[in-house]
Amino acid sequence: MKILLVGYGYVGAYLLPVLTRAGLDVTVCDQNVDRLAGVRNAMRCRYQELTITDLADFSVILWFAGHSSVPMSLRDPDGALANNCLDLLHLARRKQLNARLIYASTASVYSVMQAEDGDPPPPLDETETRLDPINPYDCSKISMDALARCFANAITGLRLGTVCGTSPFLRGELIFNAMNIAAMRDGFVQVRNRNAYRNVLFLEDLAHYILRLVELSDDLPPILNAGSFNVGIGELADAIAAFHGVPVVDNGNATTYSFQMNCARIQSLCGAPRQQSIAERCASFREHFHPELQAAS
Numbered sequence: 001m002k003i004l005l006v007g008y009g010y011v012g013a014y015l016l017p018v019l020t021r022a023g024l025d026v027t028v029c030d031q032n033v034d035r036l037a038g039v040r041n042a043m044r045c046r047y048q049e050l051t052i053t054d055l056a057d058f059s060v061i062l063w064f065a066g067h068s069s070v071p072m073s074l075r076d077p078d079g080a081l082a083n084n085c086l087d088l089l090h091l092a093r094r095k096q097l098n099a100r101l102i103y104a105s106t107a108s109v110y111s112v113m114q115a116e117d118g119d120p121p122p123p124l125d126e127t128e129t130r131l132d133p134i135n136p137y138d139c140s141k142i143s144m145d146a147l148a149r150c151f152a153n154a155i156t157g158l159r160l161g162t163v164c165g166t167s168p169f170l171r172g173e174l175i176f177n178a179m180n181i182a183a184m185r186d187g188f189v190q191v192r193n194r195n196a197y198r199n200v201l202f203l204e205d206l207a208h209y210i211l212r213l214v215e216l217s218d219d220l221p222p223i224l225n226a227g228s229f230n231v232g233i234g235e236l237a238d239a240i241a242a243f244h245g246v247p248v249v250d251n252g253n254a255t256t257y258s259f260q261m262n263c264a265r266i267q268s269l270c271g272a273p274r275q276q277s278i279a280e281r282c283a284s285f286r287e288h289f290h291p292e293l294q295a296a297s
Contacts, residue, residue: 001025003214004058006047006091007065008035011104011203014167015062018207024214027058030065035169048087055095060214063088063103066141070108073137084140085147092152100220102213105157107199107227109133109142111257118195123230123260126159126223149222156213156220161199161227161261163206164281166288176200179237180285183244192251194234199227199261202281205273212270221265228273230260239278244286 001024005012008030016039019026028036029043029050036042043050047065055061066084067073073080092101110124111134133139141157148155164176172181175198179189205228213220241248276284 001060001214002027002058003060003062004029004043004055006030006061006063008032008039008042008169009064009068010167010169010171011064011163011206013169014165014203015064015207015210018211019214022211047091050091050094052094055091055099058095059099061091061095061099061101062210063091063101066104067137068104070135070137073140074135077136080136080140081143084137085144088144089147089151092148092155097153099154100214101152101155102210102220103144103155103157105145105159105223106138106141107159107161107201107225107259107261108138108257109145109159110259110261111138112259114193114196114253114256114258120197120230120232121258121260123199123262125262126221126225126265145223154219155222157223158206158209158226158266159223159261160206161201163201163203164228165203166285167203170289175233176202176236176240176281177285179240180244180282180289183240183246184286184289188246188249189237189241189244190249190251191234191237193253193256194232194237194250195253196233196256196258197230197260198233198236199225199230199259199263200236201227202273202276208273209266209270216269220269224266224269225261225263226266227261227263231278236278240282243279243282 003026006029008028027041029047031046033044067080112121145157183189237248
């Protein structure tokens with residue numbers, strides 16, 4: 001089995017050694033030549049430039065090369081539409097018909113406005129998409145999820161929770177990462193919108209799902225929710241602060257979104273990842289965190 005890993009950023013750089021240790025034959029595609037230094041099997045180009053011939057040998061394509069946040073998409077809305085939807089769809093139509101393409105969608109398509117009374121939103125499953133995106137990021141992702149069903153074959157979108165954990169190219173702004181870094185660097189954890197909810201997805205759990213999905217021989221569903229657990233932002237901040245023995249600074253509330261996911265379907269296919277407490281996750285983050293990783297991102 002030959003695998004093409006498209007995107008060598010925060011997620012891709014974590015997945016590559018996991019996939020390689022599992023004995024898989026992986027080639028990486030990324031346009032950032034500097035990041036690919038030392039990567040043995042690499043296509044140093046934009047994935048949009050890959051031809052039918054380039055893709056012919058790959059039986060699985062893993063795509064983590066999108067505009068990966070709301071701020072990035074707000075700065076470049078046309079680019080978000082092209083990258084997260086149109087260019088990705090064209091890639092799906094150039095691959096071999098039965099080659100499996102697994103791409104990064106987002107759990108934020110389930111978002112609702114935070115409830116004033118603090119009630120959590122219901123954990124939604126793959127059938128309960130909200131068709132009212134409010135920013136270019138959600139719009140581009142949900143458009144790809146819809147178009148892929150009609151215009152591509154053997155393609156599965158993973159609606160990722162808020163991704164967390166250490167990686168060679170660390171994203172320090174992500175909620176769990178940011179809270180741990182602040183606790184270690186500043187001696188306190190800042191929190192805003194305590195009553196909002198998120199589904200968080202740790203990189204090791206994403207790797208668990210990816211490895212299992214690659215192995216499955218049956219056709220995959222077109223959409224799968226992928227998360228570790230649902231949690232209130234205040235609960236997460238309190239647990240991280242308690243682990244590090246620092247106070248929580250409450251910055252009040254602002255307009256924000258809230259979502260929870262039901263991940264029963266992917267767990268029925270792949271099995272549940274190993275359960276870990278927030279304290280265990282914090283211990284792992286502290287063990288593997290190096291400030292230069294944040295600078296490198």
